[in-house]
Amino acid sequence: QVQLQESGPGLVKPSETLSLTCTVSGASISLYYWSWIRQAPGKGLEWIGYIYKSGDTKYNPSLKSRVTISADTSKSQFSLKLRSVTAADTAVYFCAREGIAAAGNFDSWGQGILATVSS
Amino acid sequence: EVVLTQSPVILSLSPGERATLSCRASQSVTSSYLAWYQQKPGQAPRLLIYSASRRATGIPDRFSGSGSGTEYTLTISRLEPEDFAVYYCQQYGDFLFTFGPGTKVDI
Numbered sequence: 231q232v233q234l235q236e237s238g239p240g241l242v243k244p245s246e247t248l249s250l251t252c253t254v255s256g257a258s259i260s261l262y263y264w265s266w267i268r269q270a271p272g273k274g275l276e277w278i279g280y281i282y283k284s285g286d287t288k289y290n291p292s293l294k295s296r297v298t299i300s301a302d303t304s305k306s307q308f309s310l311k312l313r314s315v316t317a318a319d320t321a322v323y324f325c326a327r328e329g330i331a332a333a334g335n336f337d338s339w340g341q342g343i344l345a346t347v348s349s
Numbered sequence: 350e351v352v353l354t355q356s357p358v359i360l361s362l363s364p365g366e367r368a369t370l371s372c373r374a375s376q377s378v379t380s381s382y383l384a385w386y387q388q389k390p391g392q393a394p395r396l397l398i399y400s401a402s403r404r405a406t407g408i409p410d411r412f413s414g415s416g417s418g419t420e421y422t423l424t425i426s427r428l429e430p431e432d433f434a435v436y437y438c439q440q441y442g443d444f445l446f447t448f449g450p451g452t453k454v455d456i
Contacts, residue, residue: 334382334441339393
């Protein structure tokens with residue numbers, strides 16, 4: 231059974247870079263699509279981007295200029311970097327795996343980590 | 350970008366009642382790429398339905414999905430106490446995933 235766990239600093243200063251890591255167990259990150267999704271407090275879900283086969287990436291156009299997703303297969307981890315953050319980037323950040331029964335959905339999620347942007 | 354609209358915003362029902370949730374897309378969505386999630390406070394979303402009508406592993410058969418094109422529906426045949434939560438639809442197309450704003454099923 232796949233498990234995902236987000237980690238990283240819970241507090242980031244405005245204009246700095248938010249860096250989060252997702253550690254995966256029970257599945258190879260060299261397979262499947264691995265995504266970051268966020269949820270601002272009291273709001274809906276926003277897909278940030280994915281990485282596939284540890285290299286191919288796609289990003290939400292609304293965030294593309296500020297986002298980088300990368301992977302470290304030796305550690306079974308993939309990471310998110312979001313640059314030039316503002317208060318609007320305060321959210322719970324989830325990592326997730328795209329479904330294996332069918333594409334286009336997310337069948338496994340981490341518990342989420344709250345990242346707050348504040349000075 | 351495909352915009353998803355969900356209705357109603359809040360659905361107030363009692364245990365044992367039937368819930369019908371709607372998801373409308375701004376343009377036609379491939380049904381293979383339409384999913385529904387349940388989210389409870391402080392938890393990650395849980396996949397309920399994928400490919401518009403297929404139940405995910407471990408999901409009770411009181412949950413069902415239907416629809417095509419721009420109109421999709423999630424039905425909960427008889428609400429159990431643990432079903433009171435927020436439900437999101439989600440679609441994938443043109444290398445972009447988008448979610449609806451959610452429907453809260455409330456007691």
